[in-house]
Amino acid sequence: MSIFKNNKIPRRSFIKGISLTSLTGLAGASAGYFISGVPSAWAKNTHSRPLQNPPQEVAEDGLLRVSINAQYGNFELMSQQTYLRCFDNQPIGRTLRVKAGDTIRLGLHNKLPYDPLQEICTSIPTEEDNTPRGFNVTNMHVHGVHVSPKSPADNIFTLVRFQESEQYIYNIPEDHPPGTYFYHAHFHGSVALQVASGMAGAMIIEGPIDDVPKIKACKEQVLCFQTPRFDNEGLCENYDLLSEQGAILINGQYKPVIKMKQGEVQRWRMVNASHMANMQFNVQAHEVTALCFDGNPLEESRIQNQIVMVPGNRADILIKAQETGTYAIYSEPVTGTDTEAEKDAKRLANLIIEPQELDMPLFQGKLPRPNLLNNINKDEITFGRRLEFGLSGAAEGKKYTINGEPFSCLNPWQIPLGAVEEWEVYNHTAESHPFHIHVNPFQMISGGDVEPGTWLDTVNLAPFSRIRFRTRFEDYTGTFVFHCHNLTHEDLGMMQAVEVVQPMP
Numbered sequence: 001m002s003i004f005k006n007n008k009i010p011r012r013s014f015i016k017g018i019s020l021t022s023l024t025g026l027a028g029a030s031a032g033y034f035i036s037g038v039p040s041a042w043a044k045n046t047h048s049r050p051l052q053n054p055p056q057e058v059a060e061d062g063l064l065r066v067s068i069n070a071q072y073g074n075f076e077l078m079s080q081q082t083y084l085r086c087f088d089n090q091p092i093g094r095t096l097r098v099k100a101g102d103t104i105r106l107g108l109h110n111k112l113p114y115d116p117l118q119e120i121c122t123s124i125p126t127e128e129d130n131t132p133r134g135f136n137v138t139n140m141h142v143h144g145v146h147v148s149p150k151s152p153a154d155n156i157f158t159l160v161r162f163q164e165s166e167q168y169i170y171n172i173p174e175d176h177p178p179g180t181y182f183y184h185a186h187f188h189g190s191v192a193l194q195v196a197s198g199m200a201g202a203m204i205i206e207g208p209i210d211d212v213p214k215i216k217a218c219k220e221q222v223l224c225f226q227t228p229r230f231d232n233e234g235l236c237e238n239y240d241l242l243s244e245q246g247a248i249l250i251n252g253q254y255k256p257v258i259k260m261k262q263g264e265v266q267r268w269r270m271v272n273a274s275h276m277a278n279m280q281f282n283v284q285a286h287e288v289t290a291l292c293f294d295g296n297p298l299e300e301s302r303i304q305n306q307i308v309m310v311p312g313n314r315a316d317i318l319i320k321a322q323e324t325g326t327y328a329i330y331s332e333p334v335t336g337t338d339t340e341a342e343k344d345a346k347r348l349a350n351l352i353i354e355p356q357e358l359d360m361p362l363f364q365g366k367l368p369r370p371n372l373l374n375n376i377n378k379d380e381i382t383f384g385r386r387l388e389f390g391l392s393g394a395a396e397g398k399k400y401t402i403n404g405e406p407f408s409c410l411n412p413w414q415i416p417l418g419a420v421e422e423w424e425v426y427n428h429t430a431e432s433h434p435f436h437i438h439v440n441p442f443q444m445i446s447g448g449d450v451e452p453g454t455w456l457d458t459v460n461l462a463p464f465s466r467i468r469f470r471t472r473f474e475d476y477t478g479t480f481v482f483h484c485h486n487l488t489h490e491d492l493g494m495m496q497a498v499e500v501v502q503p504m505p
Contacts, residue, residue, distance in 0.1 A: 051256040051349065053222050054090070054201065059098040063105065066096060070138045070160075070185070070199060071111040078247060078254045082234035085112060085135070086198035091252030092224050092273070093183065093201020100207045100370075101174035106183075107167050112136040114162040123159035125188045127408040130399055130493035132239040133189035137161055140168055141186035141438070142203060143312060144295050144457040146176055146372065149439050149480035149500075156186040156438070156481065157409070173475070175370040177441070177455075178207025179295030180269040180314040182224070188407070188495070192242050192487035196227055196275040198252070204269065207370070209297050214363035218267040218318060221258065223250050225309070225331075225348070227274035242488050248277050248331055250349055257350050258329070260321035263358040267291075268317050272309040275487040277331070278432055278460065282306040283319060283351060284327040289362060292316035296441055296455035297369040306333065308449050310434035312458035312485035320362045327351040373455050376443050376470040380420045387425040389433045389461060389484065389494060399493040400484065406493030412479055413496065416503035419473045426466045433461040433489060437482035437498075442471035458485055473500050 057066050073086035087093040098104060115136035122129060139158045147153045152169045160166045184200035185191060202222050210216060226249045229241040236242075250256055260266060268288075272279060282305060290302040294314050307315045328334075329349040338346070390401045399406040415421070422445070427433055436458040444450045447467035448459040461467055461484075483495035 049253070049256060051221060051223070051258045052251055052253060054092050054095045054224065054251055056095040056097055059102045059104070062099075062102050064096060064098050064102060065105045066094070067107040067109065068093065068140075069109050069111045072113075073198065075252070077228055077230075077249065077252060080230070080234050082228070082230050084197040084228060084230060084234075084236055085194050087201060091198045091228070091249075092226065093199070095202040095204060095222050096183065097204040097206070098172060100172055100176040100178055100205055102172050104170040104172070105167065106140065106170070107165060108138070108140050108160055109165045110136075110138055110160045110162055112138070112162065118161045121159060121161075121187075121189070123157050124409045125407065126410055127406050127493075129189060130406045130491070131189060132193070132491055134187055135190045135193055135237075137187050137190060138185045138194060138199070139166065139187050140183060142170055142181065142183050143436075144181045144314070144441070145170065145203070145205070146173060146439060146441070146475070147171060148476045149478040150476075154438065154480070155478075157479070159187065172205060175372060176205055176207070177292075177296045177370055177373060178205050178209050179292035179297060180204055180271060180316050181295050182271045182273055182314065184273065189491050192275045192491050193236060193239060195273065195487055196229055196242055197236050198226065198228060200224070200226075200273040202269065202271050205295065208368035209291065212363060212368070214265075214361050215267060215291070215318070217360065218265050220267045220269060222269050222271075224271045224273045225250060225277065225279065226252065227277050242275060248274065248279070248348055255347060255349055257352055259352050259354060261354050261356045261358050262321050262324050263360060265318055265320045265360040265362050268319060270307070270309065270315045270317065272311050272313045274311050276311060278311070278434075279309040280306045280332045281309055281315075281330070281348075282333060283329050286319060286322060286327065286351070289318040289364065290315060291318065291367065293454055294441065294456045294458055296373055297367045298454070299369070300366050301364050302451075303364075308460065310432070310458060310460040310485065311487065312434055312436045313456075318363060320360070321351075321353040324353045324355045327353070372474070373441075375453065376420060376472065381422050381470065382419050383415075384422045385424070387423060388428055389425065390428045400489045401493060402496045407483075407495040407497075409479070409497050411497070412499040414499050414501050415473050417473060417477050417500050418503060420470065421473070422468065422470045424466060424468045425461060427461045427463060430463045431489070432463060432486065433494065434485040435459050435461045435467065435482065436485040437471070438480040439476060440471050440473055442469040444469050477501055
């Protein structure tokens with residue numbers, strides 16, 4: 001039986017999509033599989049239904065073994081059947097939960113169709129590779145996690161082709177900051193399309209903050225914000241689709257409902273797993289209490305009216321249900337001039353507070369956190385850098401640049417292990433560029449709409465603005481990257497390699 005007929009995928013559109021991305025032919029159909037034959041019920045008919053948390057894998061006795069298939073999924077999003085690249089036939093990956101000091105052994109298996117162009121995809125990209133490519137080639141990145149950038153750990157230069165597998169081993173340090181992280185595909189050229197389509201999932205690293213009684217008592221919700229883009233036949237085979245505006249989903253659901261009891265306190269672990277959506281998350285008639293940003297516990301909890309979340313950001317917050325009723329959860333503030341349609345476009349979900357009354361205490365106060373997050377004083381600084389994010393080329397062939405150069409692994413910056421640096425980053429474009437660095441977090445000094453002193457691994461770099469931060473290059477040597485986390489910009493060249501080396505004797 002034809003695989004197209006068996007899976008009810010639109011044959012003409014699928015072949016058209018194949019030609020647009022990778023010229024995948026029938027050889028792929030015979031040698032592997034395109035798509036699950038069984039539609040996933042995960043997100044079916046989820047409009048205005050209760051929020052569904054992703055399935056969870058939990059470490060046992062200090063070890064988490066998990067196997068993940070990169071494949072085409074077969075599931076319904078926003079009342080349309082879609083056929084998108086994903087993990088394990090789900091619109092969002094499973095949540096991986098470990099404790100600081102645990103080990104994750106993750107097997108990634110590429111079950112996407114054969115891609116003839118994979119033979120020219122290089123694992124060490126050069127300037128010529130700053131273009132959409134290799135949509136069926138993949139790998140894995142643990143975003144924000146402080147582990148080695150070398151194989152078998154967080155090596156984003158690994159290339160996993162058709163029917164290949166890669167065994168990753170992540171040894172989480174015992175003093176790792178506890179909070180919410182995430183994992184996602186990171187092959188340069190296909191990052192935006194794969195992540196937007198669903199190749200991402202939350203990762204939770206537990207530590208002392210999780211044993212604080214008033215925090216431990218709270219029910220947890222995992223909220224992964226996503227921006228899938230697909231055509232009227234449910235496919236994303238055209239990279240240009242990623243530039244279109246569209247809905248923000250939560251765990252693959254469109255405007256779901258979160259229910260709480262009056263007086264209840266919940267802990268929401270939020271991940272901006274979108275490829276392009278800047279958010280100012282807020283809940284109608286409610287303040288929230290921030291605990292961690294990008295997995296890093298604050299020195300002291302903060303009461304806030306909104307949470308700034310650019311692509312790649314995470315936030316751990318507490319929310320206490322107020323009066324009974326229905327409240328909107330928004331992706332950005334609602335203004336007095338907004339029409340009802342504009343308000344609804346900003347609405348991510350609804351919070352329904354039920355009358356069964358509880359009186360849970362809301363945690364406020366100092367938070368335990370590891371030495372990795374000790375303040376960086378000025379006298380520790382060993383070097384300073386100025387970076388410029390820019391744009392070059394004609395509209396049809398534009399390249400995003402850092403310090404005037406598009407990405408190439410042939411010119412990594414060498415930084416000695418143990419260095420403590422202060423960076424000033426300028427945005428010379430009219431677009432937002434969320435700045436993200438792998439392996440080591442940084443402490444904000446100014447800019448980014450962030451309180452100075454906050455530890456992050458991703459921060460907004462608004463148009464024609466600048467940010468300043470300090471960071472320590474600790475524990476690990478090897479090559480990794482920093483880049484814009486608007487992922488189309490990263491695919492098109494806005495990335496720079498860093499090689500941490502042993503200091504000269």
